[in-house]
Amino acid sequence: MGALETEVQADLREGVDRETIETVKAMSGTYKYGWDTEIETEYAPKGVNEDIVRLISQKNGEPDWMLDWRLAAYRRWVQMEEPRWAMLNYPEIDYQDQYYYAKPKSMATKPKSLDEVDPKLLATYEKLGIPLKEQMILAGVEGSETRKVAVDAVFDSVSVGTTFKEELKKAGVIFCAISEAIREYPDLVKKYLGSVVPQSDNFFATLNSAVFSDGSFVYIPEGVRCPMELSTYFRINAENTGQFERTLIIADKGSYVSYLEGCTAPKRDTHQLHAAVVEIVILDDAEVKYSTVQNWYPGDAEGRGGIYNFVTKRADCRGARSKVMWTQVETGSAITWKYPSCILRGEEAQGEFYSIAIANNAQQADTGTKMVHLGKNTKSRIVSKGISAGRAQNTYRGLVSMHPRASGSRNYTQCDSLLIGDKCGAHTVPYIEVKNNSSRCEHEATTSKVDEDQLFYCRSRGMDEEQAVALVVNGFVKDVLQTLPMEFAMEAQALVAISLEGSVG
Amino acid sequence: MAVPQAKADALAARIAGLSFPREGWLGAARAEALTRLSAMGLPGKRDEYWRYTDPTDLIRPDAPQAALFDAGDEPPAFDAIERVNLVFVDGVFDAAASDDPALAGVEITRLAQAPDLHWARDLYGVLEARGQTPVQRPLAALATAFATDGLLIRVTGEAARPVALIYRHADESSDAILHHCIRLDPGAELTLLESGPGAARFTTAMEVEVADGARFHHVRVQGRDHERRAATHVFARVGAESLFKSFTLTANGVLTRNEVVVELTGDDSVAHVAGAAMGDGAFHHDDTVFITHAAERCESRQVFKKVLKHGAVGVFQGKILVKPGAQKTDGYQISQSLLLDETSQFLAKPELEIYADDVKCSHGSTSGAIDETALFYLRSRGVPLRTAQSLLVLAFLAEAIAEIEDTAIGEDIRQRLENWLARHED
Numbered sequence: 001m002g003a004l005e006t007e008v009q010a011d012l013r014e015g016v017d018r019e020t021i022e023t024v025k026a027m028s029g030t031y032k033y034g035w036d037t038e039i040e041t042e043y044a045p046k047g048v049n050e051d052i053v054r055l056i057s058q059k060n061g062e063p064d065w066m067l068d069w070r071l072a073a074y075r076r077w078v079q080m081e082e083p084r085w086a087m088l089n090y091p092e093i094d095y096q097d098q099y100y101y102a103k104p105k106s107m108a109t110k111p112k113s114l115d116e117v118d119p120k121l122l123a124t125y126e127k128l129g130i131p132l133k134e135q136m137i138l139a140g141v142e143g144s145e146t147r148k149v150a151v152d153a154v155f156d157s158v159s160v161g162t163t164f165k166e167e168l169k170k171a172g173v174i175f176c177a178i179s180e181a182i183r184e185y186p187d188l189v190k191k192y193l194g195s196v197v198p199q200s201d202n203f204f205a206t207l208n209s210a211v212f213s214d215g216s217f218v219y220i221p222e223g224v225r226c227p228m229e230l231s232t233y234f235r236i237n238a239e240n241t242g243q244f245e246r247t248l249i250i251a252d253k254g255s256y257v258s259y260l261e262g263c264t265a266p267k268r269d270t271h272q273l274h275a276a277v278v279e280i281v282i283l284d285d286a287e288v289k290y291s292t293v294q295n296w297y298p299g300d301a302e303g304r305g306g307i308y309n310f311v312t313k314r315a316d317c318r319g320a321r322s323k324v325m326w327t328q329v330e331t332g333s334a335i336t337w338k339y340p341s342c343i344l345r346g347e348e349a350q351g352e353f354y355s356i357a358i359a360n361n362a363q364q365a366d367t368g369t370k371m372v373h374l375g376k377n378t379k380s381r382i383v384s385k386g387i388s389a390g391r392a393q394n395t396y397r398g399l400v401s402m403h404p405r406a407s408g409s410r411n412y413t414q415c416d417s418l419l420i421g422d423k424c425g426a427h428t429v430p431y432i433e434v435k436n437n438s439s440r441c442e443h444e445a446t447t448s449k450v451d452e453d454q455l456f457y458c459r460s461r462g463m464d465e466e467q468a469v470a471l472v473v474n475g476f477v478k479d480v481l482q483t484l485p486m487e488f489a490m491e492a493q494a495l496v497a498i499s500l501e502g503s504v505g
Numbered sequence: 506m507a508v509p510q511a512k513a514d515a516l517a518a519r520i521a522g523l524s525f526p527r528e529g530w531l532g533a534a535r536a537e538a539l540t541r542l543s544a545m546g547l548p549g550k551r552d553e554y555w556r557y558t559d560p561t562d563l564i565r566p567d568a569p570q571a572a573l574f575d576a577g578d579e580p581p582a583f584d585a586i587e588r589v590n591l592v593f594v595d596g597v598f599d600a601a602a603s604d605d606p607a608l609a610g611v612e613i614t615r616l617a618q619a620p621d622l623h624w625a626r627d628l629y630g631v632l633e634a635r636g637q638t639p640v641q642r643p644l645a646a647l648a649t650a651f652a653t654d655g656l657l658i659r660v661t662g663e664a665a666r667p668v669a670l671i672y673r674h675a676d677e678s679s680d681a682i683l684h685h686c687i688r689l690d691p692g693a694e695l696t697l698l699e700s701g702p703g704a705a706r707f708t709t710a711m712e713v714e715v716a717d718g719a720r721f722h723h724v725r726v727q728g729r730d731h732e733r734r735a736a737t738h739v740f741a742r743v744g745a746e747s748l749f750k751s752f753t754l755t756a757n758g759v760l761t762r763n764e765v766v767v768e769l770t771g772d773d774s775v776a777h778v779a780g781a782a783m784g785d786g787a788f789h790h791d792d793t794v795f796i797t798h799a800a801e802r803c804e805s806r807q808v809f810k811k812v813l814k815h816g817a818v819g820v821f822q823g824k825i826l827v828k829p830g831a832q833k834t835d836g837y838q839i840s841q842s843l844l845l846d847e848t849s850q851f852l853a854k855p856e857l858e859i860y861a862d863d864v865k866c867s868h869g870s871t872s873g874a875i876d877e878t879a880l881f882y883l884r885s886r887g888v889p890l891r892t893a894q895s896l897l898v899l900a901f902l903a904e905a906i907a908e909i910e911d912t913a914i915g916e917d918i919r920q921r922l923e924n925w926l927a928r929h930e931d
Contacts, residue, residue, distance in 0.1 A: 447867070
């Protein structure tokens, strides 16, 4: 490399770094979504039982088959035990001491269009940086090419509204609340709901199957490339209320969609439960990108409050050459229990998982993925970056399974952990099961601390220690950030810096 | 928590025919082990720690039959090494077949003949008990409680020759339970060799205390072409500036579970655990390793390689636990398998659990077939297919064999591998 070239590159790098630091500075402050909206809320009685399941079903105006499906799940759930294998330490959850349904009173009759939605609700999303207006784009990038993003906004137990519905309809794309889909598209829902995550899948998914109140539904017809990014924004507002949303995405043959998910909640001293299920069905030659920035309230430095996040996400690559890509930035929640998985059933199907999990203060995260190779010549890739600071515990837990018939398959896994401070923990628990010899499996994991030389370099350039750590960490997670859609990448980058605040010194 | 009924029943059936002397210090240690064992019950198929290995044959009341094996003209393991041979036949010490155990710097006592005030009272069952958390190892407690024989070896200086334990198998349904204790005093050094199938079923525990500045080398050859089932345990506590090295070669054997539990309790120590396994046909081999870093600036390495064919199954469960305060830890772990045909399986769970920040820990795990490009290259140079395959297999296993410090012993192991490959060409 010539001297000039080197200089240009160095200059460019400095430019990037400067920008990062400015973003980090601009975003400084503690959890900034911790306010709540004062709004009249209608609750179902506390606790969960068959009557509550019936009530939720009735509130959503569901047909009988849906109620039966929920009841079957509930009856199963009461016989199940809460899993305790994760490296998570939390007091017993009293499932009868919380609300399973909370709905803003102004939503008593569902508004026909966004214009009719309670201004307070619209203001809430505006404040979160998620304007529910069709001409807007997601906050974050200015001056870049304007890209449309359709939003389904879920507030406590109900969907408040969905933008760009008409424009999407023209392309044949269905994007609506799942409660609406159950009424309007029963055939699609009946065919696919529970086909990836069955009612009896696991304790939390089964609870969700019984009491899910709303969520998003997406259907991309054959050969359609979804004309805009779709997103769902989840907000928990009501106190002592669990959020149980269910998302179902179906990508028909040859289609493509990129889906974004964001979530926040107010600061409260008590823990709140969030148990979601996401099911994705991908047929021949279709592709789904699913990106999450999970920023639920993490609790305070002493571990008071925060969301307990128990989530089941799974993509079934049913068709040949189907493809799924999970990207997650997990910075929030007091407890994270989440393993977005890929069932690679179709020949030459591909699954990818990119994850950044940051645990600071008293946060605990046990997260990872499962790559189940069933079809021939299937490929998967896992890149996981875990960062622990404060007194937090961060675990990567993952499975790569090559079935006997999945010949010629390939997996590459990379799990890196970074420790900041001597009170936290970083753990890696991979399971690797290879049952045929033409497949190749590679797994690499490292654990290290923030590099002293890199920190020293940054400090010598005039950064304070916190800025320097944020910068080094942003470099550490760059591989994953690059896979996010741009608006999310900006937000995620800023989040990385914020989540680590107070971790130094 | 109460022991599930099925586990308690299995234990009652397993120990029904076993007995142990209750007298003296050893009796007390055995009784404590039985209490531990009763609180755990025997391992079951659904236990997470037995996820990849079915313990049924290891826990059933009677040992499954294992045909005696004729080694043909292959010389016994370590034949060319000058050593003190101590022979066990179906788990019973055979003084007549053994060498005189007198060796400068080493005291050797038979477990059954340990006098009342013996140094081993501070070791027997102690490390095994420590090794029961955070993961339960009931078969190790069984070996402590019901060992029918074993040796107590104390090393006070540099042992002049290696001590070789030879396990002969003479009865098709023998069920042997052994327990050894080895203590290396500060600055002492010993090479311990183990070889032979032992019995139709072989359950063992070995506790090794490596004091400050001591060095312990352990090289073991298991199985060969043998039907035996084995559950072996090595528990080591390693002091400051000392060394613990263990290498195991396993060639066939229907079912083998080797557990190695090492705790680094002194600063600046080194622990290396390595293994090479070759399986053809009905072969299930499980390496379960747990290394705890409880001191500063220690280094640990785990190197495990498996070559599998005709339905053989290789398992690796390895863990590095770095305790709070164990700064400057350097932990490394690699587990690799070479699957020579479509029917073999490799199941791995390489774990890291880390509670200190200034550490360097990494693990890698790979699985796949022989590299076609390398094979093609060798063949294009005129190397016949079989030879080329053997060469590549040996190259694959070399990293594990390189863990053996003594070159003569390493060469002996390499030769045995070559012989095995020649016998298993198809």
